[in-house]
Amino acid sequence: MLLSIQNLTVRYGQETALSITEPLQVEEGDRIGVIGSNGAGKTTLIKSILGLTPYQGMIKTRLRPEEMAVHMQFNEYTDAMPVKYIMEAILGTRIAGNARLQELISYFEFEDCLRKKYTKLSGGQKQRFTIILVMMQNAELTFYDEVTSGLDFETRQKLVEKLTEWYRDKPASLVIVSHYYEELEMLADKLLILDKGKVIDYGRKEDLFRKYCGRAVIVTDNCERNRSFLEKYKKLASPAHLLAAACETQEQEEQVSRLLLQNNVNYKRSNSDIEMIYINARASRAGEEESK
């Protein structure tokens, strides 16, 4: 076990920003995606683990905070010099004499940016700069807090592909906070779902999908025609413009697919849709609270 959290509470004034009552563990090699709307407590959780914010409760780890690496949501550096010198100072090495660093710079296509000052870098270049520094830390546990926020689709996709490729077959444990579910599909194998400072659920993606969505889910546009086709099937909570049918068995899935194909209806089938997990986990928690 790399890290465990027990009875964690973080308060900002009178407001409870985070309250984790059930024990939560991070195992070595875990890739945990943290999801939740704004104010859910995602960044607060990272800050607590890193010792950046006061909390009550217990966070147990054999790692010291400085042995964990983190890409914060906002990363700023001095603008008094080109980023090359910042990089060399932070890493305590010269770029010219460090093959691993050169490899990373080349991997993230950052060579042409080294002579620029930080404020002159584009959003994507800024993110890549911090990612290179974070990766060079070679930490056992690395946090990425909304690493692609504010980037355009293409840059975001390219960056996540690079991250996925880099960490493939590496033993590092990752905690990735993101609002983009497709990124977590690529990077995470576990999910921590937070809502209003509380843990809704935590577990492997597949297990959570099965728990909240069933075997598979078929999603179509939410229109009168499609609603009539899927009338007799169990519906899942979904965004207002979509209609999601839960399929508990392969036969049921084939039946729904056939029906939609016969009627020339576009649909998406998934057995790992994180958005559906998130929406239905929240809906389930809301239902539980209402019944109480």
Place this chain on the structure above:
Amino acid sequence: MRNRKRLITAQMLSFEFRNVIGNPYIHIFGVGMPVFMMILICRSVAAEMAESTLYASMATSVFLGMGAMIPMATVLMGYGISHAQELEKGIPQRMELFGIMPGVSMCNRILAEGIFMLLAFGIYFAAGYGVIGVEYPRISGLLIYIFCMVVFSAMMFCLAHGIASLIRRFGLTYCVTMILYFVFMILGGMMGISYDKMPGIMQLFARMLPVTYINRDFYTVWKGESYNFMPMIQSFLLLGAVTGILLFITVRRGERKLH
């Protein structure tokens, strides 16, 4: 990362030095202004003076006093506003998250500030001897002057770090350090009103500042003449205590707390 184990590294020192010279204020107020003020005052007084021996002592006295502007501008103002700006942007925390502990940053910064001040004093001395004809010191006088400047600079560093860490805002820190810079200059007698002509209350505060003794009395020390160091030492001890306590409080306050 390799630099975790070493307090001073070439890369960190180079980084901090670039940080120091990247601040335009210190070139204006820490290098240009002391040289300009020293030359301006000496030239204007020289025009009214007939006796060349008196001119030399006056010029040397002005030179020694104005020298205190260098640590006040480069360290108190320069480092203060630069550190506040970094704190405002969260840069020290970002560095700490990369494993660069605040103590490491501070040590390299102190060294970088020291190197810059050495260069600034080099220019200042060159201007002093080349343009206004400063008198040569006794070795003891020179050594005491260097010692006083080093101690005064260290106190200015503590003060700047403390103010910036408490305020954590560029604009307000700039305002506070600028006010202190001018208050020190006024009370030190560098802005036209000598200590003897100050009202009583001003003299009371002026007596508490080392800069007063550096500006008023250092010519005597420079020439190796007999001097009662006690008031000057007391002023250094008072300022040292105030700035040391301020630094201690702010460093403790900014520590990353583990639970």
